[in-house]
Amino acid sequence: MQYEVASIPLGQHRLPPLPYPYNALEPVISEEALRIHHDIHHKAYVDGLNTAEINLAEARRNNDYNYIKYWENELAFNGSGHILHSIFWTVMAPLGRGGQPGPHTLFRINNYFGSFNSFKEQFKNATEKVEGSGWGILTWQPSWRRLEILQSEKHQNLSQWSGIPILVCDVWEHAYYLDYQNKRKEYIDNWWNLINWYEVERRLLMAMNGQVPLTQ
Ligand code: MN
Numbered sequence: 001m002q003y004e005v006a007s008i009p010l011g012q013h014r015l016p017p018l019p020y021p022y023n024a025l026e027p028v029i030s031e032e033a034l035r036i037h038h039d040i041h042h043k044a045y046v047d048g049l050n051t052a053e054i055n056l057a058e059a060r061r062n063n064d065y066n067y068i069k070y071w072e073n074e075l076a077f078n079g080s081g082h083i084l085h086s087i088f089w090t091v092m093a094p095l096g097r098g099g100q101p102g103p104h105t106l107f108r109i110n111n112y113f114g115s116f117n118s119f120k121e122q123f124k125n126a127t128e129k130v131e132g133s134g135w136g137i138l139t140w141q142p143s144w145r146r147l148e149i150l151q152s153e154k155h156q157n158l159s160q161w162s163g164i165p166i167l168v169c170d171v172w173e174h175a176y177y178l179d180y181q182n183k184r185k186e187y188i189d190n191w192w193n194l195i196n197w198y199e200v201e202r203r204l205l206m207a208m209n210g211q212v213p214l215t216q
Pocket of ligand 1: 037
């Protein structure tokens with residue numbers, strides 16, 4: 001049986017070329033700024049992501065997780081950076097070439113934000129007021145089948161944007177403190193035996209088809 005159709009091989013992410021020349025976004029974004037942003041900053045995310053993946057593969061091989069927090073952070077920081085920049089380049093076009101919002105975009109925006117203008121004001125305000133470095137993001141929330149505007153403060157807070165959760169384990173203290181007090185490891189060891197692998201398989205198959213089970 002063929003399970004794997006196409007996936008990016010471990011440690012082999014590549015810097016995607018810009019879909020337009022370096023000077024195409026002038027005068028809004030200068031050629032020099034775009035060149036540095038793409039060739040240096042985005043490239044660093046790609047290299048960092050590959051390095052993190054390779055080091056985590058090494059950790060699995062050696063069963064050595066002493067640096068797991070460091071490499072997971074690198075994986076999230078560089079993974080989100082690579083994903084978000086790859087999107088950023090493609091959602092821009094030279095002045096006058098970007099067209100108008102399409103029918104599905106307009107329908108979903110009006111449906112949730114009330115009007116295009118309300119959406120625009122919230123998006124611009126959310127983006128302007130990100131604390132420190134980060135992104136303003138219009139995201140499709142697949143669990144609720146609707147759009148949402150989110151701020152990503154930094155982007156490395158241990159997630160890779162665009163991921164769909166398959167298996168999750170709650171390690172907030174409220175999840176285990178009554179039963180295990182501070183023994184989180186013991187809770188996780190025991191929790192492992194509770195996993196519903198039928199549901200994990202179902203969620204994975206749905207996610208591979210770009211779907212997420214609807215949450216009320
Ligand atoms: Mn950037």
